[in-house]
Amino acid sequence: MLDLKKLQNNFDETVKKLKKKKIKDEVLKELNRLFVVLKEQKGELEKLQSEQNRKSKLFPVYLKEKKDISELKKELEENKQKITFKQKIVKDLEEELEIYALNIPNIPDDDVPIGEDENDNIELKKVLTPREFDFEPKQHWELGENLGWIDFERGVKLAKSRFSVLKSDAAKLERALINYMLDFNAKRGFNEVCVPYIVNKTSMLSTGQLPKFADDLFKIEGEELYLIPTAEVPLTNLYRDEILKENDLPILMTGYTACFRKEAGSAGRDTRGMIRQHQFDKVELVSITKPDQSDEVFDKMVECASDLLTSLELPHRLVMLCGGDLGFGAAKTIDLEVWLPGQNKYREISSVSNTRDFQARRAKIRFKDGKKNRLVHTLNGSSLAVGRTLIAIMENYQQKDGNILIPEVLKKYL
RNA sequence: GGACAGGUGGGUGAGCUGGCUGAAACCACAUCCCUGCUAAGGAUGCGUACUGGUAACGGUACCGAGGGUUCGAAUCCCUCCCUGUCCGCCA
Known part of the structure; x- marks a missing residue:
């Protein structure tokens, strides 16, 4: 959530910054107006309440002195009516303000490039050179079906489209990758955590999936519970409503979970193959830091994910997202895109974001900075999307005969 | 899922026959003092959010959450959530 006081004090600047995310001035103006009016009304309400408290005492x-209380009582009854009336006004304003505030995305960092969509993202660097093939490299779904590694039809039979089944070596490889990634991250100082795959509404609100992106979530019928779209949600919410000790920061975590997404806005995209599924495995990194630590930790997380790909000998590149392509809660994001020879393209395999205090404000995650409580910064990043890593291995390690070599570092995990 | 018992500040835990209780006491923590030897004594401070004020210092709200009764609720009533124990079920 935005810092509303900041919005009030630096209105023009905030508007300018949020232009990168295509937010209309009017929305911010209305938000600011509501904020100011609410403050006024609340002030008036508090005066009335103060009077009520004082006189009630x-x-x-009076009773002790055996004075007549009927006059006093009458006064208070009248004042109470005013309070009730004012309370309604304040409550309505608060609700309206909240709707506005929760739907406004985070302010991009100053160094985030201006741009419309993914075409305006900026390539920062390439790591490893894609291999030269002396044959036409196949796409992963062709390899997968030929080897009996991926069963798309039966996945659909069990659930629906965008579900698939991994078999034999692919199933083992998936599991090996998860273990390898967790171990790799642990060596970089990220502590392994195992969390629920189902979370409540408050958790989703805190990390920003709700209220805006309800359409992309699987909701449990009859309950205020949702399947997680990423481990970022439970991992970040671990410290919701807590005031952390300064010495405990930064908190670096890694965790494996399955992730569930409706992919509501992706009809027709990547329908073939395993790139975009309703359920996929992901090993995630989440960090909670002091504000002055978050840039450093951000770099560390990007480096961790990149080195992980390098260790698997998978060529990839780092891309800085432009304002238009930035996610709702992110102030800054670097994507890692892995080379897929079958598709002859770089495809997203990791996304590392610094949300600054955006999620922290919603989730009320703070730390004691001397005497004061200050909001922390939260960061998240994939390390890595496991299914996509499997695909990348299949396409990059494929042989002319259709077999797939196993990356050196994974051998001891199989 | 059923029955009962509970949910109070960082922790333990009073208050719960409604008013001077934002909340005793103890512990933990912080600063200071004393003492000197490895442990103890004393003083003070110590919830969160918003809000007024340069500040000193005030105001409002919060005792699981949301409603209600009342001039006034941590205390009474209702709904929900959670925890514990026993029973049932189960990996």
Whole structure:
């Protein structure tokens, strides 16, 4: 959530910054207006309440002195009516303000490039050179079906489209990758955590999936519970409503979970193959830091994911997302895109974001900075999307005869 | 899922026959003092959010959450959530 006081004090600047995310001025203006009006109304309400409290305390005094209380009572009854009326106004304003505030995305960092969509993202660097093939490299779904590694039809039979089944070596490889990634991240100082795959509404609100992106979530019928779209949600919410000790920061975590997404806005995209599924495995990194630590930790997380790909000898590149392509909660994001020879393209395999205090404000995650409580910064990043890593291995390690070599570092995990 | 018992500040835990209780006491923590030897004594401070004020210092709200009764609720009533124990079920 935005810092509303900041919005009030630096309105023009904030508007300018949010232009990168295509937010209309009017929305911010209305938000600001509501904020100011609410403050006014609340002030008036508090005055009334103060009077009520003060005079109520006279009751026992009057009774003791055997004074007549009927006049006092009458006054208070009248004042109470005013309070009730004012309370309604304040409550309505608060609700309206919240709807506005929760739907406004995070402010991009100053170094985030201006741009419309993924075409305006900026390539930062390439790591490893794609291999030269002396044959036409196949796409992963062709390899997968030929080897009996991926069963798309039966996945659909069990659930629906965009579900698939991994078999034999692919199933083992998936599991090996998860273990390898967790171990790799642990060596970089990220502590392994195992969390629920189902979370409540408050958790989703705190990390920003709700209220805006309800359409992309699987909701449990009859309950205020949702399947997680990423481990970022439970991992970040671990510290919701807590005031952390300064010495405990930064908190670096890694965790494996399955992830569930409706992919509501992706009809027709990547329908073939395993790139975009309703359920996929992911090993995630989440960090909670002091504000002055978050840039450093961000770099560390990007480096961790990149080195992980390098260790698997998978060529990839780092891309800085432009304002238009930035996610809702992110102030800054670097994507890692892995080379897929079958598709002859780089495809996203990891996304590392710094949300600054955006999620922290919603989730009320703070730390004691001397005497004061300050909001932390939260960061998240994939390390890595496991299914896509499997695909990348299949396409990059494929042989002319259709077999797939196993990356050196994974051998001891199989 | 059923029955009962509970949910109070960082922790333990009073208050719960409604008013001077934002909340005793103890512990933990912080600063200071004393003492000197490895442990103890004393003083003070110590919830969160918003809000007024340069500040000193005030105001409002919060005792699981949301409603209600009342001039006034941590205390009474209702709904929900959670925890514990026993029973049932189960990996």
